[in-house]
Amino acid sequence: MDIQLNDIALFVEVAKRKNFSHAAEALNMPASTLSRRVSDLEHNIGMKLLNRSTRRIDLTEAGQIYFERCRPIIEEASVAHDQLVDMAAQPKGRLRVSMPSSLAQIFLPAIIRDFRTQYPDIECDFDLNIHPVDPISNPYDLVLRFGQQPDSSLVARQVVLMEHRLYASSQYLKLHGTPRIPSDLEHHECLRPAMSDAFSHWTLHSGDKTERIAVSGRVAANNVGMLSSLANQGMGIAPLLHFEPIGHPIANKDLVLVLPEWRLTPVPLFALLPSRMIPAKTRAFLDFIQPRLINPTSWLQPDADIATRHDQLNAA
Structure with missing residues (x-):
C-alpha cells in the first residue's frame, strides 16, 4: 500500500466541500488532477470513498469513517506546518549554539545583552567546547569552530578570518x-x-x-x-x-x-549548520555576530594603557 499524506489531504478537502471544482479551486490545482488523485487513493485503499454524480458528491460509509478519522490528522498537520513556517519567518524559539569557550568568554558577555534586547523571543543555550560534532546526532542549531573542518553532511560557512x-x-x-x-x-x-x-x-x-x-x-x-x-x-x-x-x-x-x-x-571561524535551509533564529544570530567579529571596535574600546605601555617598551 503506497498512500501519501498529501493524497489524504486532497480527499479531506473534497469531502468537506462535496464538490471537486470547489475543492480544486481552494487547492489551486486542476479538477481533473484532483479527481485522479482521489481515485488513486481509493484504488490503493481498495474501497470506494465517494459516490460521484453530475450534480454532487456523497461520502460512502467507508468514506465517512475515513473522513472522520483523517480530518483531525490533516488539520493537526496543517497547524504544525503553519507553526513551523511562522518559526522559520520570525526569529524566535530556543537557539542551541556550540562554540569554543575561548571565543565565548571574550565575545559573548560583550554582545549577548544587545542580542537579547533585539531578539527577545529567542532563548539562547550555549555549549562551550571544541569536541568534534557528529552530524547524525548533532543537537545544535549552530556550531562555531576554528580552522578547516573535516568533510561531513554539515554545511560549513566561513563567518570571519580571526586575526x-x-x-x-x-x-x-x-x-x-x-x-x-x-x-x-x-x-x-x-x-x-x-x-x-x-x-x-x-x-x-x-x-x-x-x-x-x-x-x-x-x-x-x-x-x-x-x-x-x-x-x-x-x-x-x-x-x-x-x-x-x-x-x-x-x-x-x-x-x-x-x-x-x-x-x-588568520584562522577562519566556520559556522557548521545542519542544513542550507537556515531558520530565522539561527540566521539572526549569525547576522548579528558576523559584523561584530569583523569589526571588534564596535563592541570593544581600545585600552589606552596598553598602547602607552607598548610605546614605552619600544622606546626602552
Whole structure:
C-alpha cells in the first residue's frame, strides 16, 4: 500500500466541500488532477470513498469513517506546518549554539545583552567546547569552530578570518628582552596550543613579507583564555585573538603587543549548520555576530594603557 499524506489531504478537502471544482479551486490545482488523485487513493485503499454524480458528491460509509478519522490528522498537520513556517519567518524559539569557550568568554558577555534586547523571543543555550560534532546526532542549531573542518553532511560557512597577534607581559619582556624581528622568537618561551609538530612553527606576515619561524616552549594549553593568563604570568609569548587584550574585562591589562608590524596567519571561524535551509533564529544570530567579529571596535574600546605601555617598551 503506497498512500501519501498529501493524497489524504486532497480527499479531506473534497469531502468537506462535496464538490471537486470547489475543492480544486481552494487547492489551486486542476479538477481533473484532483479527481485522479482521489481515485488513486481509493484504488490503493481498495474501497470506494465517494459516490460521484453530475450534480454532487456523497461520502460512502467507508468514506465517512475515513473522513472522520483523517480530518483531525490533516488539520493537526496543517497547524504544525503553519507553526513551523511562522518559526522559520520570525526569529524566535530556543537557539542551541556550540562554540569554543575561548571565543565565548571574550565575545559573548560583550554582545549577548544587545542580542537579547533585539531578539527577545529567542532563548539562547550555549555549549562551550571544541569536541568534534557528529552530524547524525548533532543537537545544535549552530556550531562555531576554528580552522578547516573535516568533510561531513554539515554545511560549513566561513563567518570571519580571526586575526591573531603575539602578546607578552611587560614583566616577561623586561626579563628576556623584546623581540625586534621574527627570528628573535626562536630564543623565547613561546606559548602554543599544543606541544606537537603542528604548532612547532609560526608563520608571520608583514605586508608582502612572510617568515616561518621555529618556536618552542615548556608550556602549552589548548584554550586562548588560558594562554592569555599564562602570558600575563610572565610565562612567555602567546598568540592571541587580536581584540582579546583590548579593553576586555577578563583580559589582563599587563599584556603588550609583540612585533606589532607582524601578524600570524588568520584562522577562519566556520559556522557548521545542519542544513542550507537556515531558520530565522539561527540566521539572526549569525547576522548579528558576523559584523561584530569583523569589526571588534564596535563592541570593544581600545585600552589606552596598553598602547602607552607598548610605546614605552619600544622606546626602552
